[in-house]
Amino acid sequence: MNDENSPEESPFASDLLNRKPAAEFLTKYLIGRHSVSKSVPENASFVLNLNAEWGLGKTYFLTEWAKILRANGHLVVYFDAWANDYASNPFVGFMLEIQNQLNEGLSADKRIKASARKMLKKGKNVIQALAPSLAVSMVKHYTGFDAEKINDALKESAIDVASSVKRDLFKESEDIRAATKAFRAALSDVAKAVEESEGTALPVFLLIDELDRCRPTYAIELLENVKHIFRVRDVYTVIATDSVQLSHSIRAIYGAGFDSERYLRRFFDHESRLETPDFERISEFMLSGRGLGLGAFDNPFSQLLGSSANATVLSLLAKALKITVRDFQRVIDIIDSIRLTYPKKLEIVLMGFVTMLFVGHRAAYDVYRRDHNNQSVQKALSGNVDHSIRIPILHSMGPHGQAVNHVTTGEKSIIEFCIAYLAAVWDDSNQLVANGSNVTLLQMERSFKFKPEVVSSLREYAGLVAVAGSFSA
Ligand SMILES: Nc1ncnc2c1ncn2[C@@H]1O[C@H](COP(=O)(O)OP(=O)(O)O)[C@@H](O)[C@H]1O
Ligand SMILES: [Mg+2]
Secondary structure (H helix, E strand, O other): OHHHOOOOOOOOOOOOOOOHHHHHHHHHHHHHHHHOOOOOHHHOOEEEEEEOOOOOOHHHHHHHHHHHHHHOOEEEEEEEOOOOOOOOOHHHHHHHHHHHHHHOOOOOOHHHHHHHHHHHHHHHHHHHHHOHHHHHHHHHHHOOOOHHHHHHHHHHOOOOHHHHHHOOHHHHOHHHHHHHHHHHHHHHHHHHHHHHOOOOEEEEEEEEEOHHHOOHHHHHHHHHHHHHHHOOOOEEEEEEEOHHHHHHHHHHHHOOOOOHHHHHHOOOOEEEEOOOOOHHHHHHHHHHHOOOOHHHOEOOOHHHHHHHHHHHHHHHHHHHOOOOHHHHHHHHHHHHHHHHHOOOOOEHHHHHHHHHHHHHOHHHHHHHHHHOOHHHHHHHHHHHOOOOOEEEEEEEEOOOOOEEEEEEEEEEEHHHHHHHHHHHHHOOOOHHHHOOOEOHHHOOOOOOEOOHHHHOOHHHHHHHHHHHHHHOO
16 A cells, blocks of 8 residues: 555555554654753653554554654654664664665755764764774765665675674774764754754654564664664654564563563653554455455345445454454455456355454464364464454344244354354355255345355365465565
């Protein structure tokens, strides 16, 4: 979806998760904090941890938020830590990124440009002090950004990062200390130039993304960099992480008994969380973007749920199975690719359920594929699902399965519903067709008829998903 955003597009124009209010709040909060920094010295610099599970929209949020901040006159450097993770020291990547963004016209103001250039020069000295051999080739390529050459240079001069993490680089050498100090002063001068220029505002923002995807040693070094180098007056740093993920990988380095949550917290002044998204909305967007309207699938709930029945079913399944936005996107991609290659019309409830097992609950999926037993699937899912997510159903049966004359509406846990559905699909007396293709057993909609060609294909779904899933990243 990001690909469709042109840089000129207004911030959060394609926001499906209602993130804009959070961005506006954070803008006010951080600028408010900074505005009293003259009398509250600890507000002069700030490190915010923006925490959200992987795939819940951190990158989208930072990218769009940066547009708001820039429109308000702030200098913003966006740093994709993962894209720079090849470098042995994160500071090298920082410098390249700052240079890159300066070249793209970070600010037209002459004074700001001049001070930024000076800062880059001081940055080179830090790199030189950190790793003399690395710096020679680095500095050679510094003026023209050439990722490939730099990449080669970095490979040649790999510093032993794992051991440098355990040492404290910044306390080790007088050279590093002096170079770092000069760089920090130069960074402060950039902030001063920003303050004194027309149309620009403080603080300067440093947005760091994808930290949790980096090698743990690199992530730690980056946090140390922020603490020792970038924490200066008038610079506010925002670090987006999946904190649970990051503390796991840090524990992998320091050992199982290491209190990595506490270790991480000392790098941050404050933590903000991104809320869990509204799946109903994102589901509708993704389906319509791929031309998957109501007619694209069979859906036993189409009369009960109306025109957005497919999106509703998929979003309820995603919530019940606790699927992330990114995984949900993958689910839709898999289903779409099956739809394009498989000759029969798909039934979206079972297809959605099986695909989500494949993407988000592989153990349960494997159990289902192997022995088609709904009880074992239920066991494999056990605590990892939300039984409170319910789907509207019609009761057309009495408590003992006898047909009743009147039909009432009710609700049923969608997980329980799907577990019953699996049982019906693999029941050899074939309950799906036993009632004249009228699936009253499942208490789906009375009027929904499983077409014979669909019924015969339901058992193939797990296999179809395995093939399609292996082609989607
Ligand atoms: N508010 C939003 N509105 C629309 N699409 C979004 C929103 N947030 C995230 N997405 C989309 O969801 C996917 C995952 O989001 P991303 O920002 O990459 O997650 P993260 O960085 O947390 O892993 C991307 O394709 C992104 O474009
Ligand atoms: Mg991201």
